[in-house]
Amino acid sequence: MPNLIFRSVLGPVLLLFSSICLSVQAQEELRSIAEALGTIEELDLRAHVEVLADDSLEGREAGSRGGHAAAKYIALHMQKYGLETAGDGGSYYQVFGKGYRNLLGLLPGTDASLKDEVIVVGAHYDHVGYGSRTDSFGPYGTIHNGADDNASGTSAILEMIEAFDQLEVGPRRSILFCLWDGEEKGLLGSKHWLSAPTLSLENVKFSINLDMIGRLRQEGLSVYGERTAAGLREFLSSANRERLQIQFNWDIQPDSDHYPFIRKQIPTVMMHTGLHGEYHRPSDDIETLNYVGLQSVARYVARTLWALADRAESFRFRPAAMMESETARRTFERFAPPFSKRLGVALDPEMRAGDRENGLRIEKVLVGSPAAVAGLQAGDEILSLNGIPLQTQEQLWNLIFGVEKRVVLEVRNDSTGESSEVQVRLGGSPLRIGLSWRFDKGHPGLAYITRVSTNSRADRAGLRPGHRIYRVNNEVMLTDLDLQQELNEAEGLLELQVESRGQVRVVQIELAKPAASQESESGHP
Numbered sequence: 001m002p003n004l005i006f007r008s009v010l011g012p013v014l015l016l017f018s019s020i021c022l023s024v025q026a027q028e029e030l031r032s033i034a035e036a037l038g039t040i041e042e043l044d045l046r047a048h049v050e051v052l053a054d055d056s057l058e059g060r061e062a063g064s065r066g067g068h069a070a071a072k073y074i075a076l077h078m079q080k081y082g083l084e085t086a087g088d089g090g091s092y093y094q095v096f097g098k099g100y101r102n103l104l105g106l107l108p109g110t111d112a113s114l115k116d117e118v119i120v121v122g123a124h125y126d127h128v129g130y131g132s133r134t135d136s137f138g139p140y141g142t143i144h145n146g147a148d149d150n151a152s153g154t155s156a157i158l159e160m161i162e163a164f165d166q167l168e169v170g171p172r173r174s175i176l177f178c179l180w181d182g183e184e185k186g187l188l189g190s191k192h193w194l195s196a197p198t199l200s201l202e203n204v205k206f207s208i209n210l211d212m213i214g215r216l217r218q219e220g221l222s223v224y225g226e227r228t229a230a231g232l233r234e235f236l237s238s239a240n241r242e243r244l245q246i247q248f249n250w251d252i253q254p255d256s257d258h259y260p261f262i263r264k265q266i267p268t269v270m271m272h273t274g275l276h277g278e279y280h281r282p283s284d285d286i287e288t289l290n291y292v293g294l295q296s297v298a299r300y301v302a303r304t305l306w307a308l309a310d311r312a313e314s315f316r317f318r319p320a321a322m323m324e325s326e327t328a329r330r331t332f333e334r335f336a337p338p339f340s341k342r343l344g345v346a347l348d349p350e351m352r353a354g355d356r357e358n359g360l361r362i363e364k365v366l367v368g369s370p371a372a373v374a375g376l377q378a379g380d381e382i383l384s385l386n387g388i389p390l391q392t393q394e395q396l397w398n399l400i401f402g403v404e405k406r407v408v409l410e411v412r413n414d415s416t417g418e419s420s421e422v423q424v425r426l427g428g429s430p431l432r433i434g435l436s437w438r439f440d441k442g443h444p445g446l447a448y449i450t451r452v453s454t455n456s457r458a459d460r461a462g463l464r465p466g467h468r469i470y471r472v473n474n475e476v477m478l479t480d481l482d483l484q485q486e487l488n489e490a491e492g493l494l495e496l497q498v499e500s501r502g503q504v505r506v507v508q509i510e511l512a513k514p515a516a517s518q519e520s521e522s523g524h525p
Contacts, residue, residue, distance in 0.1 A: 036166040040159045042295045048155035053145040061129030062182040063099035071101045074179050078105035081165040096192045103179040111172030118174045119309045120207035123153030124183030142282040152214030156298035171309035190257035205314040209258035209270040216293025220245030222272045229267035229315035234470050237502045239304040242296040246502025250329040265317040335465045336450040340428030344369020359383045374424040379414030397455045434458040445476035461507050471497040
């Protein structure tokens, strides 16, 4: 009996102690990651770019003396931060073609069961040398330094190598840092490695390609390949602590080193900040780069890389991505026709109802709306609905969207100052939240919002057509029926995890007990 009592008391204590230890361990890990990412700095990125895009390297053409000098600089950096050699003959180099050189360095994983799995992160370091009619927009015969293309991506890789060296404990999977040569001559470096890999391709679970990431502008960061694995968009967005504006592009084109990996059916993404007037010209020089933006992108990629290398399960390749395109994206992202206006008025945002002296003042009545048909005019004040005194605009709209077709409004006329009852036949149907959606076949559980009714709960919470819902009350809704049921039956505080342009936020909507007569929220094509 004493042993039984001892175990019954000690068991919960040990469980609590274990959870506390795990919590402390997790906090230490997060602190270590944050500190490591903090070593990726604007000035260090610029210093790498200044070396790689210096005139002395003569444009880093593959196989040239400038290209070889760049390769030596990269190899020394890999050696300095302790990467294992992953090239040929115990070196960082993989030599091929006409003196071309890939640079390959391995950070071994820390988990016994996962360390053989590999995440590849790469960028091409070559450029076009002095330029020619086949690879330059001119003028030809002048050094093309390629600061953005692709000293920017190369510098980010070098800074990530240093950052991961700062970690107290590395990720569970291994990371292969790759600097490709010969990209400008037809993706030669990445193609060669995939045809003659220095480690088993079966163990490569994901790849990231960085190409021209030094010119971040208002249009943001373009990400290609997010359709190559189900659920990848949510994963990439969740890593976006830098609040980058991300454009997810569905095109898969043979225009950089991500393409050969996708052809090998390896889930892959490419990061890119867009073309510009200096592309493949001598004017692509160090002073044209946005180094603050480059720092943000590099830190985002490093965080994404960590999460990929440390997550419990690997992503699986999604073959349908090869058949999708920007045309398919635009078709999927079309909006539905607007909901019918329930009332059709705009209210003065400064007016608040709280007593009989101040009603909700109508600022505008839409032509042909239910309000216009009922004779309401700009300047009229709404005092009550179906005998319920109105305290706030929110109260009015919640009632409008919750009742059936007919309501009685107590209205004070603007010109006479007299109050009267006005019957209004509302448009459309009752909508508890006020939105419709379309599910994404390439991302289980992703509901794309196709329309939002003006002044509805969804509208007032800031939801807009084009936003994506990933979770409702922290649960994934896999079907239309699941989402309809959750939205129509939830009570109290409803929490939606919503993403727009790669930024994830939680939207909260306060809900009363659902009315029995209210129609169901539903998705729409």
